[in-house]
Amino acid sequence: MRDFIFIIGTSGIGKTTLGKGLFYIIRVLSLNKIWFLNLEYLKM
Amino acid sequence: MVPEFGIPENVDEGVFEEQVCWECCVAQMMKFHEMGIKNIIGSDFDDLRTADIPDVFKGYNYITIKLTCNDLSQLHNQMKNRKNGLLDYELQRKCFDKINKRPLLINEVEIDITNKTSQQVLDEAVKIIDNTETLIEYSYQKPKKDLFYSWVFSNRLR
Incomplete structure (x- = not known):
């Protein structure tokens, strides 16, 4: 179990898809408590 | 948000x-x-903040998954076909160049998504998260700023 998991990569590479996938797996299997936190910036 | x-x-x-x-x-x-x-x-x-992670989160059990791709046309199509989100191919290319070339930082692991499905990437990420040994204590010096992309104009990294 990790404290924090960061996902980086260029725009459109699949960061959100991966983040949501990880969230779904861990939540559905009820292995750990998890929170999907999308550091969504107000892009210029 | x-x-x-x-x-x-x-x-x-x-x-x-x-x-x-x-x-x-x-x-x-x-x-x-x-x-x-x-x-x-x-x-x-912002990509430049990647350099702050080892400083801010030192002492915690964290891992950074760096997604890379060797095929810009694949990335272009992924962006073109996304349901929502930013559509900026120039930004995508510039950020792609910087991130692909940059050496890995502390506790950072790369997944190359070239020719992979989202399920394959997810499976690989789960294995990495579960099995990679990461450091809690370390010494760290921030890499040069020009190895990163930043959407902030005055950082001059666009």
Whole structure:
């Protein structure tokens, strides 16, 4: 179990898809408590 | 997500906005951790902030998954076909160049998504998260800024 998991990569590479996938797996299997936190910036 | 906020006068708008967003999100992540929540996922911050992760999160059990791709046309198509989100191919290419070339930072692991499905990438990520040994204590010196991309104009990394 990790404290924090960061996902980086260029725009459109699949960061959100991966983040949501990880969230779904861990939540559905009820292995750990998890929170999907999308550091969504107000892009210029 | 950080709610909308006003920008004070006499500050660099981009620098201020990015700093508020980053610091609010770090505070939120730390609060979740303090409340006993684990596997807190952070993403979509300015690429330059990647260099701050080993400083800010030193002492925690964290891992950074760096997604790379060797096929710009694949990335182009992924962006073209996304349901929502930014459509900026120039930004995508510039950020792609910087991130692909940059050496790995502490506790950072690369997944090359070239010719892979989202399920394959997810399976690989789960294995990496579960099995990679990461460091809690280390010495760290920030890499040069020009190895990173930043959407903040005054950082001159666009």
